[in-house]
Amino acid sequence: MPDKAIYEMISAFAVGCMDKQNYMQFKDYIAEGGDLPKSELGELQNVISMIPVILELENPDPIIKDLVAKKLIGIKDEIKTKIMEGKKKSFTSSRTATSNFGLPDDKRSKSLSFIEKSNTRTPPTFQSSNVEEQEVSFTKKIKTANGQIKKPSEEKPKTGTRKEETKKSLEQPPMLTPARIPSYENEPERNVQPERMSAGAAGWISLLLSIILFSVLGYFTYTSLGSINTSIEDLKRDVSSLKNQINSVNSFVNNYASLVEFFNNKDIIVAYLNSSNPEEKASAKLLLSFNEKEGLVQFNNPRPLRQDQGYQIWVLSKGQPYSLGIYQPIGNEYLKISSFPFLPKERIDSYIVTIEAGSGASIPSTNIYLTSASAKPVTRN
């Protein structure tokens, strides 16, 4: 193949504008380790991937992140179903399907050159004569393999030849009744000794056959057991991997279940609390529903506290502090607001977080850790 054609294929593959047939051919060629100019494809794929970098980046709606989380929770059931299916499926079929990507062998090719789409689009015309021709040639092939037998109409009868005899014997119907057992009474005496000898030999032969039979059976049992054991090991590995997936999804669900449930409320207010110290990386997110008197808080990078200390959240309304409870976050999990004051949301001025000792303070200490100027309402459909 000329070099130019290879470079053209590589470029078309990198950009992603090949038609399906050429794409499959090229992809299989790569998968089978086909020769390509060194690092050409990788370089072009990197170049083409960099094109979108020049676009003005746009952030997706923050709600999309929650939708991704919800979608992943939904996958939990899918994984469970996969485990059930995995137990039922036979290994052979599943492996074959995976290794072939579900594509028939005739779609895979080792050769590499552009396939003209115009040719592939036009379906081949199967005229009746062609079909017959194909059928005839197929029949001929089979019959040739079975002993030079041809269609009776095509074959002229030949007499006295060896082929004719063979043909006849092959065409002779099989005997349905056993041949008559010859009588030994009229046979000469000399025939008795060989008969005895043949009985002994038959015993040996049957013993030998039994040994061979048992050996063969033993071999097949051994290989089958080996294959079954491998399959069981594979199955165990798959089940263990899927169990891990379920555990992980469960922990994910546990982490986000309260968040997803909370987002069913329609009047959610979000407040972001940050430190006035620019070197302090800690922050907190407060999600409040005043109608339902429910709320969640998430601390990010909070400073580690002593065991007898906690972060107490306060609502400030007309200079008066109201406690939303004291919390000791472990990671960045969502914590339920334990105490919710009876205040209309319009009267909230700001939120603060203070570090307090023990079970909390009745008024905030001067040690204000995080603060929020105002709360932003979240619009939900």
Next chain:
Amino acid sequence: MSTGRFKDLTDLELLQEISKFESRALEELYDRYSPVLYTIIKKIAPDKVTAEQILIEVFVIIWRKVNKFDFLVGNVFSWLVTLTRNKAIDLVRRERATDSSVEIYDDDYEDYFILPTFPQDMDALDFSTALTIKPKIEKALSKLTDTQKYVLHLAYYEGFEIDEIADKLNVPVETVRGKIMTALQSLRDNLVGE
């Protein structure tokens, strides 16, 4: 939402964590990559709602198919960009198709036509490097001819196949093949020359 220790991980380390089904690693990957992936999808998808839907699906694919990522090649940036582009283009092509020859979208189809195929000798590229050389990419692209830019746009963002581009431009298929090859090679040469 913060993802703590995952913030400091490289793209490749993040994918390794995701392969262990660590959801906070996926969250960090989302924070890091969602703007660029969403921008690509918006450029391709017909409307905002579809773009958002595709973005969700892309992250679901990453979560489910991260084990198909070649950790030896380790090219996270190109893998994510190509995967996203393929997913968005697939949807556009399906909407454009008028006949009933559209293949069923299932796991096998996704593995074969949506997940990227990279050669073993590919250099790894990460997001921060790609962002660093953004001015160079802009300059390299500006040096292409208008036809080269247009052909690349039709192929990459519009998802047209070679023969469709040939029909559109009323030129032979061979010409389009040549144009795409020249455009890409020029782009690479320009980038190297910058």
